[in-house]
Amino acid sequence: EAGVTQFPSHSVIEKGQTVTLRCDPISGHDNLYWYRRVMGKEIKFLLHFVKESKQDESGMPNNRFLAERTGGTYSTLKVQPAELEDSGVYFCASSQESRGYYGYTFGSGTRLTVV
Amino acid sequence: AQSVTQLGSHVSVSEGALVLLRCNYSSSVPPYLFWYVQYPNQGLQLLLKYTSAATLVKGINGFEAEFKKSETSFHLTKPSAHMSDAAEYFCAVSVGGGATNKLIFGTGTLLAVQP
Numbered sequence: 001e002a003g004v005t006q007f008p009s010h011s012v013i014e015k016g017q018t019v020t021l022r023c024d025p026i027s028g029h030d031n032l033y034w035y036r037r038v039m040g041k042e043i044k045f046l047l048h049f050v051k052e053s054k055q056d057e058s059g060m061p062n063n064r065f066l067a068e069r070t071g072g073t074y075s076t077l078k079v080q081p082a083e084l085e086d087s088g089v090y091f092c093a094s095s096q097e098s099r100g101y102y103g104y105t106f107g108s109g110t111r112l113t114v115v
Numbered sequence: 116a117q118s119v120t121q122l123g124s125h126v127s128v129s130e131g132a133l134v135l136l137r138c139n140y141s142s143s144v145p146p147y148l149f150w151y152v153q154y155p156n157q158g159l160q161l162l163l164k165y166t167s168a169a170t171l172v173k174g175i176n177g178f179e180a181e182f183k184k185s186e187t188s189f190h191l192t193k194p195s196a197h198m199s200d201a202a203e204y205f206c207a208v209s210v211g212g213g214a215t216n217k218l219i220f221g222t223g224t225l226l227a228v229q230p
Contacts, residue, residue, distance in 0.1 A: 044220070045219070091158065099211070103164055104218065106151070106158050106159035
């Protein structure tokens with residue numbers, strides 16, 4: 001089965017610009033997660049979708065971040081306007097059920113650099 | 116609050132030596148625990164998981180971990196290190212309840228394998 005796909009793999013943008021990250025989960029996985037790792041820090045949860053609904057968005061840093069999941073399939077994470085502190089690796093993960101009994105499958109991540 | 120502590124941000128072993136990466140957790144409920152590995156320029160790959168069944172869990176690439184409730188530990192081991200094991204390793208606990216769950220990660224341990 002195809003894994004979790006993220007693109008772009010790398011993005012370099014200037015402060016103040018907008019960037020949109022995309023994640024395609026494993027087909028049939030209702031649960032989709034976004035995580036972020038800022039350099040030197042731990043991987044932190046951003047939000048959790050169940051199908052097209054936001055189940056938990058407690059980790060979203062601020063209102064410059066907007067996540068959507070169209071029709072319960074792929075998801076996008078938009079950062080507008082980007083700030084320097086938004087630089088990091090953004091991971092997407094999907095799972096069959098939310099607690100992780102079958103594990104969570106991660107994508108390869110998008111490395112975002114804001115200059 | 117649930118948390119994960121990984122002792123040692125950098126661990127260096129010789130090829131053929133035992134690998135021991137430490138992870139301690141805190142959780143108010145029986146935890147689901149995970150070890151993920153990130154090879155250079157790749158995404159997070161699930162090594163193994165504990166989901167309340169056998170306390171000794173075997174994973175891929177010869178790794179295993181033992182859940183010890185009395186010690187709140189889930190240390191990762193491999194009897195004989197290989198050069199290809201050089202990577203960053205993350206311990207994580209699934210937290211939440213019902214339909215709302217997410218992973219809490221440790222800060223990661225970078226494993227170096229010396230020839």
